[in-house]
Amino acid sequence: MQRFHVKGKLAPRYIGPFKVLGRRGEVSYQLELPAELSEFHDVFHVSQLRKCLQVPDKPEVFKNIDHRSIGLNQDLTYREKPLRILEEAVRVTRRRKIKFFKVQWSNHSEEEATWEREDYLRSEFPYLFSS
Known part of the structure; x- marks a missing residue:
C-alpha cells in the first residue's frame, strides 16, 4: 500500500492538474478538486504544488497520475502491482x-x-x- 503524503520509492509525486481558486494565507493555496476527491481537504502548502503550463502540443510534459485510474481508498492509500x-x-x-x-x-x-x-x-x- 502507498500513501500520497508518504515519501517513498513508489509514492506518486503529483496528481492533477487542478485549477487554483485562490491564495489562503502566506504559503497556501485552495484548489478546485473534482467530486471524486471531495472528502479531501482542498487547501495545500505551496511545497506540495507544482506549476503546470498548458501545452496542447506536448501532453507528456508533466507525467501526472490520473486520480481516477489508481483506485484511491478513503485513507489515501492505493495498491501497487x-x-x-x-x-x-x-x-x-x-x-x-x-x-x-x-x-x-x-x-x-x-x-x-x-x-x-x-x-x-x-x-x-x-x-x-x-x-
Missing part, C-alpha cells in the same frame, strides 16, 4: 548469491522501476513467473 520484469541481476556477497529483478510498477514509468529481491517477488506476486 508489478506490471513486468525488465531486467535481472545477481549480487554476490561473501557466502551467497542473491537474485534481483528490476520491476516496473503500475502507475509508474520504466525510468521509475525498482530492484526487488527474487524471494519477495515469488512470495507476493507469483503470477510474474508463470510464463
Whole structure:
C-alpha cells in the first residue's frame, strides 16, 4: 500500500492538474478538486504544488497520475502491482548469491522501476513467473 503524503520509492509525486481558486494565507493555496476527491481537504502548502503550463502540443510534459485510474481508498492509500520484469541481476556477497529483478510498477514509468529481491517477488506476486 502507498500513501500520497508518504515519501517513498513508489509514492506518486503529483496528481492533477487542478485549477487554483485562490491564495489562503502566506504559503497556501485552495484548489478546485473534482467530486471524486471531495472528502479531501482542498487547501495545500505551496511545497506540495507544482506549476503546470498548458501545452496542447506536448501532453507528456508533466507525467501526472490520473486520480481516477489508481483506485484511491478513503485513507489515501492505493495498491501497487508489478506490471513486468525488465531486467535481472545477481549480487554476490561473501557466502551467497542473491537474485534481483528490476520491476516496473503500475502507475509508474520504466525510468521509475525498482530492484526487488527474487524471494519477495515469488512470495507476493507469483503470477510474474508463470510464463
